Amino acid sequence: MIKGIIGKKLGMTQIFNEQGQVVPVTVIQAGPCVVVQRKTTEKDGYDAIQVGFVDANGGKRASKAEKGHAEKKGVAPVRVLREFKIEAADAAKPGDSVLVSQFEAKVKVHVSGTSKGKGFAGVMKRHNFKGGRATHGSMFHRAPGSIGGSSYPSRVFPGMRMGGQMGNVQVTVRNLEIAKVDLENNLLLIKGAVPGPKGGYVVIKQEA
């Protein structure tokens, strides 16, 4: 089975490593998770497992559709579902648990999550443009400046960096090191920052 799990970002803190150095870590409540559905090439066109993040309140707030889906597979209702691609020969079946025990300290993982939304942001915030000077009669402050020539090409090139929605998109941070695995409380301590707010859901994957 591919090494992956769903987690909930709890926040950041710091710990000491063996050399006595301070390491900034993000604490992630990783699971316990459960396999809800096995997708196969014959039936679904690809091989994957659908994994659910086991609710603390036993799926009390799950919708009817979510309850129905879980009931059909014979597992407790879960609200957060994610898919992980697996090999066709994989023996994973609904009801199998997915735990932090698959990870160990020092390995590199990729963490994906939805970044914090910043709303409609200007070019200075969104693309790190420099802007103009604030004083001395300057009338050019946070504007983008020229976005292209008027006679030629007489159009704006696609992909021109401008203001717009910033954040609230899926972001993957690759090669983050696992600082510590807490099997007892299902916690993963990952070195560095991960996308999203506290309480946001992230997917942690270890590439083979």
Added chain:
Amino acid sequence: MNIIDKLEQSLLRKDLPKIGPGDTVKVHVKVREGEKERIQIFQGTVIGIKGGGMRASFTVRKIASGVGVERIFPLNSPIVDKLEVLRHNKVRRAKLYFLRAKLGKAGRLKEIRQDA
């Protein structure tokens, strides 16, 4: 208590004595030289404690051959092997940065005696 607080609580060092600003302390520091590890002693006055919980650190000031030397230690760091409080001094503020401007006898602090 939330999970992060609990986690930090479990990582805090409980073997160190409580220190306050003005205390004269002896800090046993682990020093790594290549493969070997030895203990170095840094003795001086605690002139401030910063932060709390896992982030707490303290500053120790001493006069070494006429030059003021300050060293900042993370309170929960494993590099602090042992911490000894030699005496408690009477101080009226939390940060004793004014000691930096005092030379010689002017930089002395009055001891608080626990007996009596």
